[in-house]
Amino acid sequence: MYYIVVYDIAEKRVNKVLKFMRKYLNWVQNSVFEGELSDGQFEEMKVKLRKIINLNEDSVLIYSMEKKWVDREVIGVERSEVSRII
Amino acid sequence: MYYIVVYDIAEKRVNKVLKFMRKYLNWVQNSVFEGELSDGQFEEMKVKLRKIINLNEDSVLIYSMEKKWVDREVIGVERSEVSRII
Numbered sequence: 001m002y003y004i005v006v007y008d009i010a011e012k013r014v015n016k017v018l019k020f021m022r023k024y025l026n027w028v029q030n031s032v033f034e035g036e037l038s039d040g041q042f043e044e045m046k047v048k049l050r051k052i053i054n055l056n057e058d059s060v061l062i063y064s065m066e067k068k069w070v071d072r073e074v075i076g077v078e079r080s081e082v083s084r085i086i
Numbered sequence: 087m088y089y090i091v092v093y094d095i096a097e098k099r100v101n102k103v104l105k106f107m108r109k110y111l112n113w114v115q116n117s118v119f120e121g122e123l124s125d126g127q128f129e130e131m132k133v134k135l136r137k138i139i140n141l142n143e144d145s146v147l148i149y150s151m152e153k154k155w156v157d158r159e160v161i162g163v164e165r166s167e168v169s170r171i172i
Contacts (some may be wrong), residue, residue: 001156004090004149004155006092006115006117006118008115008116008117008165028147029092029094029145029147030094030145031092031094031117032092032147046161049161050161053161053162054162055161055162055163056162056163057162057163058162058163059115059116059160059161059162059163059164059165060160060161060162061114061115061118061158061159061160062157062158062159062160062161063090063155063157063158064155064156064157064158064159065151065155065156066156069090069149069150069151070087070150070151070152071148071149071150072147072148072149072150073147073148073150074145074146074147074148075132075135075136075139075141075145075146075148076139076140076141076142076143076144076145076146077141077142077143077144077145078145079094079145
């Protein structure tokens with residue numbers, strides 16, 4: 001399944017979440033990750049993510065799609081660093 | 087076509103972009119909008135958006151999908167205000 005993850009995280013936790021998310025998905029833009037994951041990887045990511053964020057302050061929005069988007073475009077500054085996969 | 091828009095806008099322009107985007111799509115989370123648009127509406131939105139943002143500072147990421155996502159879930163705080171459509 002293909003996933004787009006958009007998070008809204010308190011400043012003090014952003015770096016930790018950024019580092020964590022890079023192990024699973026590609027960084028696209030500030031607070032946006034995307035990529036393909038197996039069901040097992042997806043479940044694992046969510047379990048671990050719950051432990052990293054503050055469930056009462058932070059918000060992680062996850063879109064699941066059967067297939068990748070048709071098109072992705074940027075208006076303004078391109079901030080893609082898809083190559084930065086650990 | 088179904089669209090997900092994620093923007094990263096300088097503080098001084100965020101409210102203006104927020105107000106503008108609500109005329110086209112549904113607010114989902116801080117800096118995230120989504121919804122169905124015709125090709126004409128989509129092109130119009132992009133032309134007007136280019137005039138509102140600063141192309142050298144701001145970044146608007148637009149995903150186009152043939153059909154809506156399969157699932158959308160939130161970990162942490164649910165910030166959806168889909169009802170706030172003007």
